[in-house]
Amino acid sequence: MLTSAILAETGHAAPTVPGLASVIPFVILLLCIAILPLIHKTSHWWEHNKNKLIVALSLGLVTIAYYQMRGYGIAHGDHATDPGIRTVLTVLDHAILGEFIPFISLLFSLYVISGGIRVKGDIPAHPITNTVFLAIGGLLASFIGTTGASMLLIRPVLRTNSERKHVVHTVIFFIFIVSNIGGCLLPIGDPPLFLGYLKGVPFLWTFKLWKEWAFCLVVLLVIYYAWDTIAYKKESKQDVTLDETRVTPIGIDGKINFLWLAGVVFVTGTMDPTKPFLGTGWTPFPFLRELLQTAFVGLSLVSTGKGVRAANHFSYTAILEVACLFIGIFICMQAPIEILNLKGASLGVDTPYKFFWATGALSSFLDNAPTYVVFFETANALTHEPGPGILQLLSGHFIREDLLIAISLGAVFMGANTYIGNGPNFMVKSIAEHAKIKMPSFFGYMGYSVCILIPVFCAVMFLFL
Template sequence: MRGWVIVLVLLVFALLPRQAHAAATLDGAAMTWPFALPFAGLLLSIALGPLLFPKFWHHHYGKIAAAWSALTLASLTWFAGGATMLESFVHAMLGEYLSFIVLLFALYTVAGGILVTGDMRGTPWTNTSVLALGTMMASVVGTTGAAMILIRPLIRANLPRPHNAHVIVFFIILVANVGGALSPLGDPPLFVGFLHGVDFFWTTKNIWLQTMIVAGILLSVFVVLDLWFFRKEPAAPSGGSAPIRVHGLMNLPLIAAIIASILMSAAWRPGVAFDVLGTRLELQNLVRDVLLVVIALLSLWLTPDEHREANGFNWEPIREVAKLFAGIFTAIIPVLAMLHAGRHGAFAWLVSIVTEPNGAPGQVAYFWFTGLMSAFLDNAPTYLLFFEVAGGDPQRLMGELSGTLAAISMGAVYMGALTYIGNAPNFMVAAIANERGINMPSFFGYLVWAGAVLIPLFLLLTFLPIAPLLNSY
């Protein structure tokens, strides 16, 4: 493994420009496309590893992500010096990754303590009801929270069925993504917008119609598809008739505490901050993250162990997300630097594509490019990137450019469902389903499934008068 890392380092260094210089900040305008190769390599590893060498990947995915991260940091050291590399890395880890993973950890832990028991058979109508419930819950308790509460009972209900992977695919699309479009609590990119000045209820008031249309059509497609599979399958035994019960209800106030902590961090502005190698850590955000960890620990303390055991709860899904997304947040550093350089960077073509000849933002282009990049770059940093490309002024974006903000919001949330890495809950749901015996599609298999379902729907959303991207603005 070390030999391959050395070869890759030498290959990238051979392709990089031959001027290395130190700078106070990472100069994205002076960087060229080879700096994005480690990020591309990490994405390919995530896509192909479980497919081509599953056993090796399962045991060494953390080391593989770390190798690509080390390659990224080595290239940044060569380009800009050790001090700038360290500042960029600290900013990625403390300024972006830390809050991201702490929130996911808290939601995963607390939701994992809620146990739904009883006899539930995975019929098309039962499955559709669970998907609809999760879609409605997602904007209140977050896509991660809703997914972690409902995924295990849904898996148990569908395990006896020979065709069940499609149920989890639609669960990822609806509960782990689309359902979170109506509040900053629902999906990380909208939370990023909230922290940058977007009103809490802005998405609720401005994209509720589009979200209802997307969710309604998806549920209708699912019913037809699940009925088709269900009628081909042999009749399953009816089983017992134990009533549905919810255990671990002490975790519901803890979910409310998570929501309150997030709202507190946005409303409370003490003006106190700490500087860590150029990264500004504000007191309210540090307090929020500490509270989230305490809430998670309270859940572990208050929830009976048998509830988590019955849930099949373990730390591997969140461990996998933590390791892989640490690699993603590191390897994406040069990519974001080049994108932030705008017309002066290696991705100047992208800035031109989302801008009309008269200088106005192209709303359809923002929708598609925010969405497609969210599918592969993670939707939270992608949302922020296009938020800044569109000017970064929340008042203007909520006013005269509200169509652009809607396009960015919908693209980031909806199209985060296109791949396993578009939104963090996607990976966790797929990992839990695989562990519980459901044969989930590979990275590319899921991409084909999701693309076949979603791309026609996004085209409909873009062009048909029934759900125009632009009419409401």
Template sequence: MAPLIAEVGHVKHLVDATALPPLWLAIPFVVLLLMIATGPLFFPHFWHKHYPKIAVFLAAFVVFYYFFFLKNKVKPVEAAAEYIQFMALIIALYVTTGGILIKVHAKATPLANIILLAIGAIAANLIGTTGASMLFIRPYLRLNKHRIKVYHIVFFIFIVSNVGGALTPIGDPPLFLGFIKGVPFGWTLVHNIMPWFVAIVLLLAIFCVFDKKNKASVESENDSQVAEGIVSIKGSKNLLWLAVIIGAVFLDPTVVAWVPTIDYHGHHISFLRELIMLAVALFSFSTADKKILTSNEFNFEPLNEVCLIFIGIFATMMPALELIGAFAQSAYGRQLITPNTLYWGTGFFSSILDNAPTYLNFTAASMAAQGANISLLTDVQAYAAGGVYPHSVMGLRAISLASVFFGAMTYIGNGPNFMVKSIAEQAGVTMPSFGNYIFRFSIPILLPILFVVWLLFFACSS
């Protein structure tokens, strides 16, 4: 216990010495998490009415402290830029997919659901977990409308909204951040394919057990459903808008040199990509078939909830991420950095923080522990290639997989989780509370699978 106390004191000294935030400034983030976890369960009326004020107030408090006490305007501006980038992609994908109507003409059998979930998992790597979630959640709900249960939505979040997107930088924001830092585009496919396959197969197998029991209890309700074909798609022109959004993802100054940027204290910020995405959202919505929007029960409430909740999350998690980074780069923290601890550490914080900045912080700490700099393209490329730095490939693999997979552990681990939850609730599904989701589904179902992945691919690595 004494060394741990001494190390905490060392981190506190490091925080003070480098003008990092005090430890207590992480309290607003903890408060927000607790409110998200308990509000819908214990005081739902108050929470649903006042959560925007709570999120904005806590965000404003932390930003105010950074501006006027820490004299640090760079971190809040960075967080604001990341929030805009995050929301622009969410908005563009949500609005554009809302104009696409997919109908599956089949009985709601376990096999039909497994096929749909598997297609969604693969699609997540082509249009992102957000795009795949928004595109497939509505046909998934329609297919199972006579037998929909909570587990249907939870497994959708597990498979399509998170684990599925681990194979390409497009799949999930953490992997894209790694790509623009210098990790080769095909790196994730080469190194993540087997853990991805194992996790997806195990999740689908467990889902099948759940769904077969459900099928037996409601089979008579589905007997009247007659297949009319396989799949029908309306609003296919919006697929072109989706292609524009995915293309715009690569308009980053670190990828395309001619992209105009704003130089802010050495940080090159560009909003060309975000302007294109928001323009696509506007054009796709204004030209969408209103009948399709009605059939999809399209509205902006899920978007509003994510927008407001994540204002609070992005702002209040600033001190938490800085303190994590300070500890990881301290003498004691560096001793702890192995592929095993990177997997579980990245996973834990990706569950309760946004997984994209968690990926960056743990990658930066892991590289710094071996004398590499995440800001240098050549260092990142050498770190991803392996050979120069011990255990670098295995460490980066652990961070990549954990940041994506563990995002499914809570509603706030990844942006699409909240949106899927909100859409399901609007469709009449009573979703579990924050804590109930974790203790009823994440811990007993998802966590053992993540343990198996660790056991097979990381346990003997260090």
């Protein structure tokens, strides 16, 4: 990273494991996200992104103060950073430069560019129509990212269902399928897999997850179709008649943005500052990838008529909400991630199903991208020699394929368990709420995910792991 020159590592003492008190700011931030919208006196205050940012940064500053005052550094193998300011700089290097900026840059570019594509029209919101929308999103998510697919399709789905009253379940299944599970076939599909690619997983290796991907999509689409069929029968005759008569053909405006999306996908997969560029000796300088992503955003804004985004009811509110919350999340979660890095190998996580559930459970609350990295490194440490069932990474290291499959599935699939498990979840929720759909609370959403997704994931474990 840019600050590596000033993050000199010194000392050879055994690493000190942070106490559980170090995770308190992270826990408080999660509780704020979960509880403040439910309390009458704070719900309106919490609606403003400025207040979310105040809470997130305040708790982030508490975490930074902890690292400044704790008296020991960040462990890196047999070495550790000096206590104090160098430890703080290391934390900020990981949280902001290494994680938050690449994370929010990719989400921002996909969000803005896909917002310039308008799938116009309003067709009858029959259960089969909605199911086809979700299936298309599940297919697209691996190729334009879960964020791109979510932002491309959530508005036409909401527009198609605008005459219906029972819509919440459609948005929830949209998050399950399009914003998460659909994105596991390519590294560009979901941030955890992208980080795996940067750590040496071959680009096309993730296609090995197609069986689990197809199984989950088919099962969830069948459940959704049955659910929506029942919900459709509950709609009033007046709403159904309005839905059937207010029909306009499907069309697409802003097609140029597919080119800019392809550009973002290309630079995201190739502009790695730690590797030479595609068969050359040239290595991209730090943050060139993010600069090019931003350039494609600029091209999208210039080349797309303002009327397209206006018709999409596009605003920056949803992506700003993600940015305001996740800057605090990425800082505060450095302490629990550090604990997992130091103690992960001693937790007894050594089989595919253990990696699947451990990665998945933590991905639900820690954001799935850094959680993937922790368990990837844990699995990487268990394997040192080639052999049957062992994948050689592009970095030269070795990892058991069955463990890598379990980690990948746990991170991508179980990012759907909560609103904060994956970046697009919050954006879809925010867009739905702006469309006057009363989305469930943090725990209310978890009620859906526990009842619907956990049995499906149990089936994945028994059938594939």
